[in-house]
Amino acid sequence: MKMHAAVVTSFDEAPHYLPFEVPEVGEGQVLLDVLAVGLHPRVRTGATGQHYTSSGTLPMIPGVDGVGRRPDGTAVYFVTDDDVIGTMAEKAVVDARRMIALPAGADVAKVAAAMNPAMSSWVALRRRVPIQPGQSVLILGATGNAGTMAAQVAKRLGAGRVVAAGRNTERLVAVPADAHVALGDGPDALAAAAAEVDIVLDYLWGKPAEAAIVALLTARSDRSRQLDWIQIGSMAGPTIELPSVALRSANFRLQGNGQGAVSPRAYLAELPALIDEIDAGSIAVTPRTVPLADVERVWNEPDVPGERLVLTPAGTGSISESAL
Known part of the structure; x- marks a missing residue:
């Protein structure tokens, strides 16, 4: 057939x-x-x-x-x-x-559009590093659809402050975040806005992540306070050069979120709640x-x-x- x-x-x-x-x-x-x-x-x-x-x-x-x-x-x-x-x-x-x-009356096109891009941040903040109420989140690469949804997801899951960083300045201002940083302004501008965040959701990797890691850790007031970096996408490049001192001089945890990092069973367990959020319009x-x-x-x-x-x-x- x-x-x-x-x-x-x-x-x-x-x-x-x-x-x-x-x-x-x-x-x-x-x-x-x-x-x-x-x-x-x-x-x-x-x-x-x-x-x-x-x-x-x-x-x-x-x-x-x-x-x-x-x-x-x-x-x-x-x-x-x-x-x-x-x-x-x-x-x-x-x-x-x-x-x-799906719930009765669900818009199937909206579910098909939103589930994949929203799932990355939803699973990251529920399974990889479960976010605690009031914690702050930096989204590196916030101007893509997944990054923009990540700002909504972080707030929905209890983030007290969300910092959006991206390369497209026109799109950046539309991201629903508490602070916006254009990556073209350099790592010092990013550090000034986001040095004290608790969690980073990284959709870029490459040179932007390489510069941001060093800048944030250097500017952090208490380097012993944990910073969780969750690597999700590589829109800016597949590799970085990471100085070993970044791992020795700060409480810095680097991990990924994707197929293999989270079991299929864990992913599937998160789907019903995410579908409900999308269906309710909480993640647009x-x-x-x-x-x-x-x-x-x-x-x-x-x-x-x-x-x-x-x-x-x-x-x-x-x-x-x-x-x-």
């Missing part, structure tokens, strides 16, 4: 809208009708074969999550761990343990829905602040669970 899907035939090209064999359903799996899939930066990276989970196998269907409909009509949010047969297709075969039923994002058939045309369109492209295999646009 055939379905239509976004199919990557070369890591140097955008996916093409092509017929593809419907995957076989194994034990404990469910065949879903896919309703909406977010076009996340993580998905683009996977489609180039450059993500650390990539097996390099072609052809492949990109997509790591989505909203679908079970055979009984229930709308669910689901994730997949298959880097070859992803979610940007009319149908997806999913482990029954990797799906969560605007989905821009386009038919899956247009995937090649929209694939390389730049992200718009506060907006996420969502592909709809049926071309139905924004729909709610209650309409299913």
Whole structure:
């Protein structure tokens, strides 16, 4: 049986809208009708074969999550761990343990748009370094959609102060934070605003993180007070040069948040509460829905602040669970 899907035939090209064999359903799996899939930066990276989970196998269907409909009509949010047969297709075969039923009336496009970018900070502040009420958070790379959502998530989880730092000054002022720092102003400006934070959510890595770590630790009034640095993304580069003295002269803990750093079971345990927050509007994002058939045309369109492209295999646009 055939379905239509976004199919990557070369890591140097955008996916093409092509017929593809419907995957076989194994034990404990469910065949879903896919309703909406977010076009996340993580998905683009996977489609180039450059993500650390990539097996390099072609052809492949990109997509790591989505909203679908079970055979009984229930709308669910689901994730997949298959880097070859992803979610940007009319149908997806999913482990029954990797799906969560949506609340009645949930906007499936909004859930598809928000879950992946919001999940990084939500899991980081709930599982990697559980935030304590009143603690302060620096978001390094706050002008991307995930970083902007991280400001909302941090506040929702009890942060007393949120500092947003980013390279795009126009986007930066729109981030819902207590203080804003343009990274172009240099590490001293960042240290002046954020030297006393408790937690850093780092979506950049590379040179910005390299400079920020040294600047913050040097300016900290009490270097023995713990600073937790959670590495999430690498938009500014895959590596840094870290002086050993940074680890010896301060109470500095560096760890990552991603696939492998947190177990699938722990991730899944966090999904229902995050879905409720998104459904209630506590974590805002605007989905821009386009038919899956247009995937090649929209694939390389730049992200718009506060907006996420969502592909709809049926071309139905924004729909709610209650309409299913």
